[in-house]
Amino acid sequence: MNFDKTAFFERSSLLLALNRQLIKAGSWAGETHMQKTVYGAQSLLAVPFGLDFVIYRHGPYSFELADDLAAMRGEEFLRLVPRVQGYGATLLPGDRNELLWKSYAQVAAPYEDKLRFIAQELGPKTVAELERICTLIYIKGKWKAIDPVQKLVELKPHVTPELAINAAARLEGIEQAARAAFPPGHY
Amino acid sequence: MREIRDPVHVFIRFEPDECAIVDSSPYQRLRHIHQLALTCLVYPGATHRRFEHCLGVMEVATRIYDVVTKPSNIRHQSVRDLVPETDFDRAYWRRVVRAAALCHDLGHLPFSHAAEHELLPAGMDHEQLSLAFIQGDQMRAVWDALHVDALDVARIALGKKTLPSVAFSEWQEIVAEIITGDIFGADRIDYLLRDSHHIGVAYGRFDHHRLIDTIRILPMQGDSSEDYVLGIERGGLESAEALLWARYQMFSQVYFHKTRRIYDHHLVEFLQAWLPGGRFDPAPDALLRVTDVEVTAALRHAAIAVGSPGHVPACRIIERGHFREVYAPTSGDRKSHLDPAAAVYEALQGQFGVDAVWRDLIPSRRAAGYDFPVYPGGGRMDSSLQVSPTLANAPTPIVDRVYADPTKRDEIRSWIDHNLDRLLQP
Numbered sequence: 001m002n003f004d005k006t007a008f009f010e011r012s013s014l015l016l017a018l019n020r021q022l023i024k025a026g027s028w029a030g031e032t033h034m035q036k037t038v039y040g041a042q043s044l045l046a047v048p049f050g051l052d053f054v055i056y057r058h059g060p061y062s063f064e065l066a067d068d069l070a071a072m073r074g075e076e077f078l079r080l081v082p083r084v085q086g087y088g089a090t091l092l093p094g095d096r097n098e099l100l101w102k103s104y105a106q107v108a109a110p111y112e113d114k115l116r117f118i119a120q121e122l123g124p125k126t127v128a129e130l131e132r133i134c135t136l137i138y139i140k141g142k143w144k145a146i147d148p149v150q151k152l153v154e155l156k157p158h159v160t161p162e163l164a165i166n167a168a169a170r171l172e173g174i175e176q177a178a179r180a181a182f183p184p185g186h187y
Numbered sequence: 188m189r190e191i192r193d194p195v196h197v198f199i200r201f202e203p204d205e206c207a208i209v210d211s212s213p214y215q216r217l218r219h220i221h222q223l224a225l226t227c228l229v230y231p232g233a234t235h236r237r238f239e240h241c242l243g244v245m246e247v248a249t250r251i252y253d254v255v256t257k258p259s260n261i262r263h264q265s266v267r268d269l270v271p272e273t274d275f276d277r278a279y280w281r282r283v284v285r286a287a288a289l290c291h292d293l294g295h296l297p298f299s300h301a302a303e304h305e306l307l308p309a310g311m312d313h314e315q316l317s318l319a320f321i322q323g324d325q326m327r328a329v330w331d332a333l334h335v336d337a338l339d340v341a342r343i344a345l346g347k348k349t350l351p352s353v354a355f356s357e358w359q360e361i362v363a364e365i366i367t368g369d370i371f372g373a374d375r376i377d378y379l380l381r382d383s384h385h386i387g388v389a390y391g392r393f394d395h396h397r398l399i400d401t402i403r404i405l406p407m408q409g410d411s412s413e414d415y416v417l418g419i420e421r422g423g424l425e426s427a428e429a430l431l432w433a434r435y436q437m438f439s440q441v442y443f444h445k446t447r448r449i450y451d452h453h454l455v456e457f458l459q460a461w462l463p464g465g466r467f468d469p470a471p472d473a474l475l476r477v478t479d480v481e482v483t484a485a486l487r488h489a490a491i492a493v494g495s496p497g498h499v500p501a502c503r504i505i506e507r508g509h510f511r512e513v514y515a516p517t518s519g520d521r522k523s524h525l526d527p528a529a530a531v532y533e534a535l536q537g538q539f540g541v542d543a544v545w546r547d548l549i550p551s552r553r554a555a556g557y558d559f560p561v562y563p564g565g566g567r568m569d570s571s572l573q574v575s576p577t578l579a580n581a582p583t584p585i586v587d588r589v590y591a592d593p594t595k596r597d598e599i600r601s602w603i604d605h606n607l608d609r610l611l612q613p
Contacts, residue, residue, distance in 0.1 A: 003548050005526060031558075054351040056360070057407075057414050063348045067552055074551025074585045076521070082572045082579050088558060089572045089579070099525045131414075157357070158265070158413040 009100060010107045012072050014049060016097055017108035018115045019078065027123030028083070029090045031069060032058050036130040037122050038065055043137050044178055045114040055155060058127055059135035075100075117181055121174050132159055132167035133174070193239065195380050196246045201285070207329045208286060209242075212475055213293045213320045217241060219478035223382060224298040225450040225504065226441065230386040237292050237299065243381055244366065245288035247399070248373035251365045252284045255404050255417070262562060265413055266404045269358055280362055283335050287344035288366055288373060293320040294474070296467055297482045298454060305455045306467050314349040316469060317341075323471050357415060361404055364417050370431070370559050371402050371417045379433050382441065390436035393429035401426070405560040405568065418560035421574075428577045431557050438584040445512045448547050449590055453500040453509055454486075460497035461485055510545055510590035513599050524611040528587045534610055535589065535599060543595050549586035557581055 018037060022029040027037075039060040041047040053060040069091070072078045076096040080089045108115070122130060135156060139148040149164045159167075190200045201209070208214055217237035226233040254260055256277055261267050271277050294316025296303050303312050320326065321341045330337045342350060342359050346367035355363070366373050376395055383391020401423025407414050419427055441447070459465040467477070489501035503509045513535075520527040532546040557578040561569040572579045591599040 003550055005529065005548065008550070009525070052351070054347065056347050057416075063351075067550070070552050070583065071550035074583045080572070080579070082570070087568070087573075088570045096521065096525075103525055128413075 008068065008071060009104050011049065011068055012075070012077050012100055013104035013107040014047065014111065014115075015068065015072060016077055016093060016100060017112060018119060019091055020093060021112075021116050021119035022123045023092065024116075025119040025123035027119065028086070028088070028127075029092070029123070030083075030088045031066070031091065032127050032130065033123060034069060034091060035061055035065060036134045037118050038062070039134050040122050040137065041111075041115060041118045043141060044175065045118065045182065047111045047114050047118075053138065055135065055138060058131040059156075060138045114182065117178065121177065129167070129170075131156065132163060133171050136164075136167055136171050191242060193243060193246070195243055195377070195384055199242045199246045201245070204333050205285060205289070207332060208289045208326075211325060211329060213323075213325060213471070214238075214241070214289065216475055216478055217292065217295070219480045220295050220297060220299060221479050222299060222378070222385075223441075224447075225454060226386075226444075226447050228450055228504070228507075229444055229446050230388075230441070232385045232387050233382070235381060235385045237295055240377060240381055241289050241292055243377035244291065244373045245285050247376050247395070248284050248288040248366050249281070250399050251371070251373055251402055251417075252281055252362070254399060254402055255365070256281075260403055262403065263406060265406055266415065269361070269404065269415060271358070279335070280358075282333055283339045283343050284362060284365060286330075286333060286335055287340045287342075290321050290326075290340060291317060291344040291366055291374060293317045296474070297477055297479050306458055306462070306465075307469055308466065311469055312349075314345050316471070316474060318345060318349070319469075319471050325471070361415050361417070368417055370427075370557060371398075371419075375434065376430070379430070379437055382437060383433070386441060388437075388441065390440070391433050393433045394426045395430070398423050398426035398430055403562060405562055407560055416559060418562060418568075418571075421561055421563045421569075424561055424571070424575055427557075427559075427571070428575055431578060431581055435581060435584060443549065443584055443586045445515075445588060446509065448586065448588070449509045449512075449545075450504060452545060452547065452590075453503040456500035457486060457489065457497040457504065458482070460500065461489065508593055511593050511596045512588050513544075513591040513596060514589040514603055516587060520607075520611055523613055527611050528589055530610045531603060531607070532589045534606065535591070535602075538602060539591070539595060539599060543592045544599070545590045547586055547588045547590065551583035551585045 018041065019029060019034065022033060022037060027033050036059065038049055038051065039053050042049045042051060051062040051065050053062045069078065073080060076094040077100050078091045079094040081092055082089045132152065135152055136148050139146065139151045143151060149161065149168050152164045153159055153161055188200050188202065189206060190198045193199045220237040222235045222237055222240050223233045256270055261270060271280060294313040296306065296313060318341050321344065322337050326337065330340065342353060342355060343363045343366060346363040347355050347360060364372065379391045380395060401420040402417055403420055404415055405418035407416050486501050487505060489495045489497045490505035492498065514528065514531045516527040524530060528546060532544060535544045557571055559571045561571050561574055563569055
C-alpha cells in the first residue's frame with residue numbers, strides 16, 4: 001500500500017473547509033471553482049495545500065487536486081450534484097463529511113479565515129473571470145520580469161487585452177484586501 | 188499500405204513509413220508485455236499483449252481524429268479557428284496522432300502496471316519511460332522519415348499531465364486528449380473493447396462505432412470560458428453512457444478483481460527480491476532487455492529453487508498460495524468509522540504479525556464525474572451531468588481490502604468476526 005491515507009485526510013479537511021465556505025459565499029462550487037480557489041488560497045495566502053499547478057484547463061490546474069477531489073467523492077466526503085440552472089455540477093459536502101470533520105477539523109481550523117476570504121473574493125466569480133485572475137496570479141509568480149497582461153493574452157488567445165487589463169485591476173483589489181485582512185507574516 | 192488482422196477492429200492498416208515504428212526494437216518489445224499482467228491466472232483468456240493494444244489505439248485515434256477534424260463536423264467558429272487550416276497541417280497532425288498512439292505504451296515495465304510504482308525511482312512511471320524511448324536515438328531516424336517532430340509525438344502520446352513543464356497550445360491539448368483523454372481517449376476505448384474480448388466478458392463492450400462518429404471538439408461552456416474539450420453530439424449520449432458503465436464494470440470486476448490484485452502484490456514482492464537493488468534500471472537500453480519472458484522464467488526458477496531470491500512470493504504465484512481477502516468494509520462499516528479497513532488492518536498486524544496481513548488501497552480517480560459537453564444542436568451546449576441521470580449518478584470504484592496469509596485465513600476471519608464491532612466503535 002503506497003497511498004498515505006492520513007495525509008489525504010488532512011488535505012481533505014482543508015478542501016472540505018473551503019468547499020463549505022464556497023457554498024456559503026454562493027459559489028457555483030464545481031471542480032473549476034475548487035481548482036481556482038485552492039490555487040488562490042495557496043498562492044496568495046500560503047494555505048498549505050502543497051499542490052503543484054500548471055497552466056491547463058481554465059488557467060492554473062492541479063492534476064493531484066483533481067485526484068484528491070475524486071478520492072473525496074469516493075470516500076463520500078463530497079458529492080456531485082447537477083445544477084438546476086446553468087451549466088455543470090456543484091460539489092457539496094457528502095454523507096461522510098462529518099466523520100472526517102470529527103477527526104480532522106483541527107487541521108483546517110488555523111486557515112478558516114483565509115479560506116473564507118478566498119471563497120468570498122473568488123467563489124462568486126464566473127469561470128471566465130477566474131481563468132483570467134488566476135492565470136495572472138500564476139504569471140506574476142512565475143515570470144516576475146514580464147508584463148502579466150501581455151503574457152495572459154499570449155497564453156490564453158481568447159482573452160482580449162481589455163479583459164486582461166480589467167482582470168489585472170480586479171486582482172490588484174484582491175491583493176490589497178488580503179494585505180489589509182492578514183498582517184505581514186501570514187503570506 | 189499494409190494491413191494486420193485484429194480481433195477487435197478487423198483490419199488495421201498503416202503506411203510503409205509507419206512500419207518503421209512497428210519494426211523498431213522498442214515496439215517489438217511490446218510483443219512480450221502482457222496487457223493485463225497476471226490477470227490470465229484469474230481469467231485464462233487474458234494473454235494478449237501491449238503490441239496489439241497499441242495498434243488498436245492507432246486505429247481508434249485515427250478514426251476520432253478524422254471525425255473531429257472533418258469540416259462538416261465542426262459546428263462552432265471558435266473551433267474552426269483552432270483546427271489547422273491547410274490540408275498539409277492537418278495531414279501532419281494525423282501522422283503525429285498515429286505515431287503517438289503506437290508509442291504511448293513503449294515504456295511499460297514487464298507485466299504492465301503491476302509493478303511500476305514500487306519498482307522505479309520516485310516520481311518515475313511508464314509514461315516517463317515512454318518519453319525516453321520516443322526521444323531516444325533508436326527512434327530518431329523513424330521520426331525523420333515520417334517528417335514529424337519527436338516532441339510533438341511525445342506531447343500527443345503522453346499529454347499535459349505527464350509533461351507538465353512542456354508548453355502545449357490549445358490545439359495540442361485537444362489532440363493529446365484524442366489518445367489520453369479520461370473519457371473519450373482512444374487508449375481507454377481500445378483497452379475496454381480488447382480486454383473484454385479476450386477475457387470473455389460482455390460488460391466491457393459498447394457501441395464504439397456510434398460513439399466515435401459523434402465525438403466533436405466543443406467549447407466547455409463553463410459560463411463563457413472558451414477552453415475546448417472532446418464532447419459529443421446528443422445522438423451519441425447513450426453510447427457514451429454505455430462506455431462509462433463498461434468502464435465501471437471492467438474496473439470493478441476485472442482490473443480491481445481481488446485475486447488479480449493480490450497477484451500483483453506478490454509479483455512486486457518477487458521483483459523486489461530478484462532485481463539487483465530491488466528496482467528496474469530505467470535506462471532504455473536496460474529496459475529493452477527485460478520483458479515478461481525473462482521475469483516469468485525467473486519466477487518459475489525461483490519457485491523451484493528453495494532459498495533463491497524471491498522464492499516465497501514466487502511460490503505464492505506459481506503454486507497459487509496467494510494471500511486471501513479477509514476483510515473489505517461494508518457501507519455500514521463506513522458509516523460508523525472514518526477508516527474501517529485501517530482499524531482492522533492495524534489490529535490484525537498487532538495480533539498476528541505484520542507479515543501475516545496486507546492492505547490493498549486504491550482511491551477513486553474520477554474528479555468531476557463524467558462531465559463533458561453535449562451538443563444538442565442550435566446555439567446551446569449542455570453538460571452531460573444535466574442531460575444524463577445515469578452519468579450524474581455513476582459510482583466510482585474504490586479498492587480497500589485486507590488480505591491474510593492463507594495458512595492463517597480461517598483463524599483471522601474468526602478473530603475479525605469476534606472483534607469487528609469493538610474495532611469500529613465510534
